[in-house]
Amino acid sequence: MPMRQRQKIQKMLRCLKLHFAKNPQNVIFEVMAHRIEVFTIKNDSKSAVMAKKLSSLGFKVSQSKIIEVYVVNKNFKESELRKIAEMLSNPVTQAYRIDDYDQETAFDFAIEIGFLPGVTDNVASTAKESIEDLLKTKFEDEESLHSATLILIQGKFKKTDVEKIGNSLANSLIQRISIKSHAEFAEERGMDIVVPKVHL
Numbered sequence: 001m002p003m004r005q006r007q008k009i010q011k012m013l014r015c016l017k018l019h020f021a022k023n024p025q026n027v028i029f030e031v032m033a034h035r036i037e038v039f040t041i042k043n044d045s046k047s048a049v050m051a052k053k054l055s056s057l058g059f060k061v062s063q064s065k066i067i068e069v070y071v072v073n074k075n076f077k078e079s080e081l082r083k084i085a086e087m088l089s090n091p092v093t094q095a096y097r098i099d100d101y102d103q104e105t106a107f108d109f110a111i112e113i114g115f116l117p118g119v120t121d122n123v124a125s126t127a128k129e130s131i132e133d134l135l136k137t138k139f140e141d142e143e144s145l146h147s148a149t150l151i152l153i154q155g156k157f158k159k160t161d162v163e164k165i166g167n168s169l170a171n172s173l174i175q176r177i178s179i180k181s182h183a184e185f186a187e188e189r190g191m192d193i194v195v196p197k198v199h200l
Contacts, residue, residue, distance in 0.1 A: 033072060033074075034081055034098065034193075035070070035190075035191075035193045036072060036097075037069055037102070037150065038067065038068040038069075038070070038088055038089045039066075039068070039097075039102075040093055050064045050151065051063050051153075054153070057165075059165055060155045060157075061154065062154045062155045063106075063154045064154070065105050065107065065152040066149065068150075069191075070084075070088060070127060071147075071148070073143055073144040074140075083134060083135065084131055085098055087131070101189050102190070108154050108156075109162045110153075110185050111150070111151045111178070112150045112151075112191050113148060113151075113169060114147070114148030115147075115175055116176050117196040117197055123147040144195065146194070150191060151169070153165070159181070162179050166179060178194070
C-alpha cells in the first residue's frame with residue numbers, strides 16, 4: 001500500500017472514536033462530518049443571561065459564550081456549506097465558522113450539550129428541511145444533521161465543578177455532555193464532531 005494512502009487511512013482512524021452511552025447498544029460515532037458553529041457578535045444577551053443563570057445557581061462564572069452547533073453528516077461542497085451556514089445565521093448579529101474552532105474567546109472550560117442517539121432533535125429536523133429546500137437535495141438514510149449547544153465559561157473551576165454545571169443544564173436521560181478544558185480545547189482544535197447513531 002502506498003505511503004500516502006496508508007497515512008490517509010491512519011488519519012481517518014485517529015478521527016474515528018467510539019463513546020458508549022448508558023445503554024451499551026447506543027453508540028455515538030465521531031466521524032469526518034462537517035461542523036458549523038454559529039455565534040452572536042452583536043448584542044449577545046443570550047450569553048449574558050446564561051452567565052447570570054449559572055451565577056444564581058452558585059457557580060462563580062465571570063462570563064459565558066453560547067455557540068450554536070450543527071453537525072452536517074453529508075458530503076457537501078465548501079460553497080454549499082457556506083450557503084448552509086449563511087442560512088443558519090443572522091447576517092446582522094451573528095457570524096459562523098465551518099470546520100474550525102474558537103481561537104478568540106477567553107474561557108477556562110468548554111461544555112457541549114447534544115442529544116443522545118435516538119432522541120428527536122427538533123432544531124436539526126427543521127434545519128435539515130431548510131437545507132433540502134435551499135440546495136434542492138435530499139439526505140439519504142445514512143446521512144443526517146444534528147444540533148448541539150457549546151458553552152464557553154470563564155471562572156475559577158475544578159473539573160468537578162464544570163461537571164456539575166453540565167449536569168444542571170442537561171437532561172441526562174436524553175442528552176450527552178462533553179467537557180474540555182481550554183488547554184484540551186486548544187490542543188485538540190475545538191470540540192469533537194459527534195454524529196449520534198443507534199445500533200440495535
